[in-house]
Amino acid sequence: MKILQLRFLYGFVFFCQLVGSNVLYAQKKQEIKQSGGLVYSIKVLEDKDGRLTINNISNQKFQPLLTNAPNYGLTNSVYWFKIDMINHTNEQDFLFKIQNATISNSIFYTVNHGLINTQVIKNTTPLKQREFNSQYPLFKVTLLPDSALTCYLRISSNNVMDLPMSLKSDVSILDDINLDQWFFGIYSGIILIMFLYNIFIYLTVKDDQYLYYVFYILVVGLTQACLKGYAVKFLWPNNEWLIRQAPHIITACSGIFSILFTFNFLHVRQYAHKVYIVLNTLIVIYFVSIAVYLSGGYIAGQKILQANTSLVSVVILSCGFYTYKKGYKPALFFNISWSFFLGGVIIYILKDAGVLPVNNFTSNAILIGSGLEATLLSFALADKINIYKKEKERSQEETVRALQENERIIREQNVILETKVNERTLELKAANEELNEALEDLKQAQTQLVESEKMASLGQLTAGIAHEINNPINFVTSNVNPLKRDVGQLLDVITSLEELSVSDLAVADKQKRIDELKEEMDFDYLKVEISHLLNGIHEGASRTAEIVKGLRIFSRVDEDDLKRADINAGLDSTLVIVNNLLNNKIKVTKNYADLPLIECYPGKLNQVFLNLLTNAIHAIKSVFGDNTGGELTISTYFDADNVFVKITDNGTGMDADTQKKIFEPFFTTKEVGEGTGLGMSIAYNTIKKHNGQIFVESAVGEGTTFILELPIVHKIQAT
Structure with missing residues (x-):
């Protein structure tokens, strides 16, 4: 039933719109409009082409209107209206109004004794240019009492041509507009x-x-x-x-x-x-x-x-x-x-x-x-x-009820939970004690492993130092006995000269005796030999002093405070330590830049250099063994904020999987017993402690490059 009512309503709406958009003509009789003592009739003519003018409009056949408010809808046609009026009043000033402000063009013609008076109003005409301050088209009509007049109205519009028309005295029209x-x-x-x-x-x-x-x-x-x-x-x-x-x-x-x-x-x-x-x-x-x-x-x-x-x-x-x-x-x-x-x-x-x-x-x-x-x-x-x-109040009430129910359940559950918590607390306490013991054992094991790595490095350090110091010391000790022999000969000559100086021999005989002694012990060769022996001892002592200096630089113990240190010096001291591993078979190339001093922990960085260099040497020896051909290149450079250390070898290299795991604790590519797998992990954590970064570039069979990036000024990171 409702659907039927809706269909009727919609049909009625469309019917009314259809009726309202059609031209309304009187087919049987002419409708006479009256406004007080003013009698007028309106006829209409559709000019589809818009060619008619006021000069030929009077000969056309007009149709009478049934209403003074016709609606022609949207049309391109021009509509002419013929208004015949008779004045039976004592007034003579009237207004013809079209109550539609959207009419594009309206022209009102007054024909009186062959004279045509024209009034034009467009919807775009500003109100200040109109005779009347109204948005509606208003046309002035002057009609003497007891006289007749014929007027014509030409209408064209781009909008709906809804034309409610009225002819009244000017006072009545203005009152209607005010209303x-x-x-x-x-x-x-x-x-x-x-x-x-x-x-x-x-x-x-x-x-x-x-x-x-x-x-x-x-x-x-x-x-x-x-x-x-x-x-x-x-x-x-x-x-x-x-x-x-x-x-x-x-x-x-x-x-x-x-x-x-x-x-x-x-x-x-x-x-x-x-x-x-x-x-x-x-x-x-x-x-x-x-x-x-x-x-x-x-x-x-x-x-x-x-x-x-x-x-x-x-x-x-x-x-x-x-x-x-x-x-x-x-x-x-x-x-x-x-x-x-x-x-x-x-x-x-x-x-x-x-x-x-x-x-x-x-x-x-x-x-x-x-x-x-x-x-x-x-x-x-x-x-x-x-x-x-x-709905909100109802929802709040339901929420309150739910909260009350939850509160009751929570109270009941709290009693149960409290009992269970007490039971679990005892269990957790025991488990916690076991975990603490396990954690303590783990810490001790970790400490022992780190110490093991340090001891391994220390053992390598000791072997390197012993080897490096042994060579110059052997050189010194091997020159001592020849020097003692030469000094003994000199002492004998001095004794002979003392005896000769107190003898009664003539000066010429003394000079002759001295020349004989010099020739006997080959004095010129003795001087040269003593000079060579002293130079050898001096070189051995200098080399020993250099090694000791390098050892002192390498084994810095001031690790609690940041120090401004020379990275190049640290690299050189580390090379001194690993020199015995090079065995004069591996070519070392140093490309050092004139680096600024950086804030760091020098001893820890030297440990990083030692781990990287020993790994590089091990990789090179895996390829070349005791033969020549291995190359180790150490480069340093810097920018405004960081210094960079680049260590490159032409050893075995690493695949992608190995590179991903290289910094993990206990990961090693060496044989069992040759390493703990903590060296690179310690190196990574040390660089991280310096707020730096470590990068690895490697390919199997082509070698490996490690790049260290260290800030010149140590930045304290927020935790």
Whole structure:
């Protein structure tokens, strides 16, 4: 039954629009209009080509009108009206009014004794240039008492040709205009109050529905202001572009915002997803109508707008009934408000069709319906808030009950849990003690492993030092005995010279004896040999001092404080330690830059250098053994913030999997017993302690490169 009622309602709406958009002619008799003692009749002629002029219009055949408010809809035709009037009053000043501010062009001709007086009014004519300060076309008619007059009216328009016409005294017409303005003032007040009230609520509750409603009623109010001409009168009286384009654009925006408000208020996407898609399509059509209208297709744009608006009205009202049927109660107010608006539209259309009389109520039916719609929609939002409030209160009550139930359950569970916690506490305490013991054992094992790595390094260090010191010391000791022998010979010569000096021999004989002694012991060779032996001892001692200096640099013990240290010196001291591993078979190339001193722990960095160099030497020996061909390159360089140490070998190299694991504790590529697997892990942690980075580049069979990046100024990291 409801579906049948809806179909009847929609059919009635379309029928009324169809009736209102057709030309109304009198087929049987001419209708005589009376306004007091002023009698006039109106006839109409359609000029489809727009070629007729005032000079040849009198010979044309006019058709009488049944109503003084014809509506010809959207048309490219020009309409001529012939007005015959007789004045039976004592007045002579009258006004002919067309109550439609959107008429594009209207020309009023007064024919009196062969003289033609012309009055032209366009909708783009600024009000200040019109004789009367009214948005409606008003034409002055002077008709003496007891006389007759014939006038012609030429109308063409890009908008709906709705032509409510009246001929009255100038005072009566101006009173009608003031009354019309009074009606619109009431309507504007309602819209303004609803606008301010709901925008205040939106700013208070931050509900988007109020924001959509505010925009909706704003464009609805502007639409009515455009259609009634008050936008031209009060908002943009001198802007021809807005006068011509604004009614269409704002009417389309009214439809768009009505859809957006419907989306939000009725939750269309949730309750009627297919309707949601349809309405989105209709929004696109609104934009199409605007584009067509702005491009110059006025009639086509208006027709698209009219058809789309009719369809939107039907879809929105259907959606309102559908969502209400689905159980969404706020849709009831929505349906009632839209019904009032559509009722106003229907009354207005029936007025244009001549079914209802033309009066203040029927002329302002759309304003009344729109005002009631805006008011009821505001009530609908308020009702929705009340529903939300009740739902919130009900939800809060349910929440309180649930919390009370939870509290009871929690109290009961607390007793059970407390017992279980006490039991578990004892178990956890025992387990914790076991874990502490295991942790302590693990720490001791880790400490022992680290110490093992250090001892391994120390053993290597000791062997290197012993080897390096042994060579120069052997050189010194091997020169001591020959030097003692040569010194003994010198002492013997000195003794002989003492004896010779106290003898009684002549000077010549003494000189001869001395020469014999020098020749006997080969004195010149003895001097050369002693010089060589002393130089050898000096070189051995210097080499020993150099080794001791390198050892002192390497084994820095000031690890608790940061020191400014020379990285190049640390590398050289480490090379001294590993020199015995090179065995004169591996070529070492040093490319040192003139580095700035950096803040670091020098001893720990030397340990890193030692680990990297020994690994490199081991990799080289794995390829070349005791043969030559191995190369070890050490480079240093720096930028504004960091120094870089690059150690490259041409050893075995590493694959990608090995590179990923190289810094993991206990990972080693050496044979069992040759390493603990902690060297690279210690190196990684040491560089990390310096806030630096360590990078590895390697390929199997091509060698390996380690790059250390160390900050020049040690930065304390936040923990």
